[in-house]
Each structure stands twice: as structure tokens, then as C-alpha cells.
Amino acid sequence: MNPTRLEMLSLLDGLGTVRAVAAALHLSPSAVSAQLAVLETEAGAELLHRTGRRVTLTPAGHTLARHARIILDQLRTAKQELQSPTGEPAGHVRMAAFSSAIRALAIPLGKRLAETHPAITLTVAELDPMAAHQALRRGEYDIIVTADFIDGSTTLDPTLATFPLLADDVVLVVPSPAPDLSPVNLADLADAAWSIDMPGTYLSNLVTSTCRRAGFEPIITGRFSSYELLLTHVEAGLSISLLPSLAIDHRYHVSPRPLHTPLTRHVYAATRGTPTPPPATRTVLTTLQSLTTPIP
Amino acid sequence: MNPTRLEMLSLLDGLGTVRAVAAALHLSPSAVSAQLAVLETEAGAELLHRTGRRVTLTPAGHTLARHARIILDQLRTAKQELQSPTGEPAGHVRMAAFSSAIRALAIPLGKRLAETHPAITLTVAELDPMAAHQALRRGEYDIIVTADFIDGSTTLDPTLATFPLLADDVVLVVPSPAPDLSPVNLADLADAAWSIDMPGTYLSNLVTSTCRRAGFEPIITGRFSSYELLLTHVEAGLSISLLPSLAIDHRYHVSPRPLHTPLTRHVYAATRGTPTPPPATRTVLTTLQSLTTPIP
């Protein structure tokens, strides 16, 4: 029941293949395979279901993986507490946020933390809201910053603790200078050229479903994985798009126009609730919340 | 940060010496010493204070030991959950109870569990209430059955969860047949010969402090580590004693006489609250409570 073995199982739950686990741990696949076999005999139960050339976790495997994440969390907490003999929070905190939240929240957060808590090292990764919850649950990050729409299409995990940060209005983005900045009716834009995010992402779904609810299928003229490229496309007058206000970098010459029927997403942070997050994580969280309170 | 290493630290916190830890784990002292040294470098902090030929835990050592116990508990929980694929609670539960509670509670509990939950294996150890809390906190047992007097000389640990079982009156024990069974005034027995438990134990303190409060110093004619020997001594007419009702085995020809100023102790079970005990432990606990409800 080595922590390394438990981490292998937890990673396997998230990554799906033995080879990916091996790559993540800088090991050979055979080493991972052997360790998982040892873990199976130690547990006295079938952890992996070998179906052909693929491997899946059995219910017992999922159970142990869940416990493993708690144990690994507790281990991280212990290490952090040893790093801070004075009681001052210290150690490593892994955060994931969606693209626009990194610019608007994570970067200021990093600056603030460097001043107030130099003993805390914060790593930030970009992660789409669609994948954030699972990654958090799998222990890949300690804090995620993600967003939900008010219609509540997401399921709330009771083992996760959530902390509201801010409300973010979705607006229409048009090239500057805009003819006028009054609220716009989406149905009037059925013939416009749209540019949106890559298929399957959070914002891609948002634009298409919103347009469909307005009664038309959007004509897609651009698909970009970065908002910067998308904004450049809009700036050039080649398309328009729907974006949350947070995603609009004011370096680009685009104009936001509010929607006639407003659409608001709620940005929030989340952590695992079990066990209680270590002091450093809690400090990052409260700093993050204190950053968003001045922002309306 | 091996679980073995963490257990060594946790055991060292409880046992005090490296040799005792080595004996408990069936290892040589040098092996334990080496592993603790590795743990110290892994933790990056001074865990042990080498003062002369003795070793004590530093604050950081105590911190890590506390985390270690949580981790080891979680590991035990995981193992138990893997042993019960059907959801039926299964696995090993370690219980400690004071002498008379074993006969009155633990033995019936074992019988009941063998019928209702054969997948649960229960081990019972005798432990004086004075040492029970510490042993529970150190992770040596999963459930303790202990007792407190109503005057509340014990400190309640908030990380421990307690479950009241029954109230137990302290009575005077005299040889049978007794002249009468009416309530007795302790002050009238200042010249009697007393037999009590070994020095430093819970019941030894009880008798002496109660007699002193009644205004006299008891004349000790017998000290026994087992209640059976003490009862035999009383039975033979050589002494009298104070015992909780629960401690009186009716195989011995002794008579209980209530005290004029009643003294009641409260028997209760306790578990560690963090993390939540595994299903098997919770089952044992509820079975134990269901056993005591018919007993007034």
C-alpha cells in the first residue's frame, strides 16, 4: 500500500491508460503494470478489469482510488505543515482556471501572493470548465476556477466545496467603432458571420445553444482555441461573437454590446472538501475571494 | 513518506523508545533508527530530538505523527472497504475496555457480532480508563470503552467522538450474608480494612479520594490487579471495598450496599472523529449501544 502505488491507481483513474500513467511518472509501462499488480494482491481484490488490450477500473478499483486521493491529500497537507514551522502558510498550491480567468484573476492573484505570502508557490494551469470538476476530484489540482450558467446544467458534487467569486455577463462582441452600444436582439443577427471556440468546449456550446434558442443556426466562419485569435478575427471585421465580459481583453479594438435578454454566468472557485484543505490552499482561496470583492 | 515509516513515528510517539517500536514491528532497532532518519530527510525538518541516549519528538515530529495517524486510519478504512464488496461491513476492529466492561459489555458484544456480522473480527484488549484516551488518540485501538465520574475530572478531546452507554453506581462490597442492605454512610467505616486496586489505577484513586472526602484515610490490607482476587479477599471476610456495580461478578458471595451519598460513573465508548470511522467500526459501535439500552 505504497503511496506511489496509490498514486498510480489514482492517475490511472484519470488518465485511462497505463502508458499515460507511466509517462506522467517518468516510468516505463512495465513498471506501472507490475506495481498495479502488487497493489491488487495487497488489496486482495480485483482492481483492474483487463478487457482486451484496454484496462478499466473495477468498482473496487474506484473505491480504492477514492481513498487513495484522500490519503495523498493528507500526505500533501502534512508536508506543507512541516514546511511552515512558524505557522505561516507555506508550500505548493496547484490551481486550474479557464482562459479568461487566468488573465483577470490568476495573474493578479499571483502578484498579490508574491507580496503577502512569499512562502506559497502557486502554479496555474489552463483548463476548460468542462474538465475542471473531474480534474479537481482526481486530485490533479487543489483549486479550480470555473463557471456555471444560471440555468444550472452542471451537477454539484457534495464532496466539493465551492466559493462564489463574481457574476459575469455575456455580451456581443463587434468590431470597433460600433454603430451603437445599446442592447441588441440576437434574432436580428441570424445572417451574421460568427466565430467561436473549438468544438466541445464550454464557450462553443454556449454560443450555439444561445443562438438556437434565439431561433437560428449560427453561420460559423472561424473556430479558434484562443480568445486572442478570436478577438483579432472580430477586430478585423470578419466576424462577431458572444463572449463573457471577462474574456474581452481591452487591447483589442472590439466593442461589447449587452444582450437584450441578459445571460449571466457565475464564476466560482472550488476545492475538495475531504480532507480539509491545507492552510496554504485556504490562504490562496481567501486571497482570491478578496480580489474579486472590489470587482463588481 | 512510506506508511511503514509513518507508523514507526506514530508508534514512537506512543511507546517512547526506538527499541520498543522495533519490538512492536518485529524489527531490529537499527532498522527503525535508519528509517526514522530517512523520514527526517524526507520531511526536511528535525523530527526527533536526540538528548543523550534518549529520543523525543520535536513539535514538527508531533505534527507529522498526528497526520500519520490520520493517514494510517484512512488506509485501514480503505482496506476494510475492499474486504466488503457487497457493502456488508467487514474487517478488523480493535477495541479496548476496562476490566469489568469486558465481562459485562465486550463479551456479549462479541457473541452478538458473531451472529449478526460474521465478517467483522473483533479483538478486545483490557485497558485502564486512565490510559484509554491516549491509546485511542495514538491509533492503537479503534474503539475504547471507558468511564468518567460525574465530577468531570477528565478533559474532553474535541477530535474524539463519544457515545454514552450506561450509568454505573459505585457501591460498597461486603462479605455475604450482609447484616443489612440499607444505604451505608462511609464515615462509619473509618476503621474497616480495605482492599483496592493497584496504585495509579482509576479505581485505586476512586476509593482513596472518596474515603478522604468522607473524612478518613483508608486502611489498606490488600492490593490486587484483578477484581476477581479482590472479590475473593472480600468474600473471605478479610476486607471490604468500593466497586462500581458493573465490576461485581455474582459468582462471588459478596453483597452490594448502596452509598448514602450516591456516586455514579458514566460508561461511554469513544472513537477518533477524524477521519470518519470505517463502516465496521460504526457497526460495532451501534451494536454496543443497542446492547446497553435494555440494561437500565
Added chain:
DNA sequence: ACTCCTTGTGCGGATTGTCTGCACAGCGTA
């Protein structure tokens, strides 16, 4: 003051555990 006992900790040497590289079997796809 002296000895004796106990405690913790190093040092070889044997044992065990773990990783790599390769080879092989099974399955999906072009």
C-alpha cells in the same frame, strides 16, 4: 568513582523490492 545496563546509531553483507529493455499476445484500424 566505578561498573553495569540500557539506549541510540553507525557499518558490512545478505535479502528484498523496483526499474528498464525487450519480447510477446490481443485488439482496433487502414
Added chain:
DNA sequence: TACGCTGTGCAGACAATCCGCACAAGGAGT
């Protein structure tokens, strides 16, 4: 059907761990 990808065994190399022993240091008893 042939190729690529998956996971898994096997020998060999390497590291971790443990034992037995010896040694230093502090306490208890004479």
C-alpha cells in the same frame, strides 16, 4: 491483411531495506 497500439511477462541491473555486530553516551546501583 498488415500495421500500430495496448498491456504484460521475463532477465538483469540497481537501489532500498534489514540483520548482526560494534561502539558512544547517559543513568542506576554499589
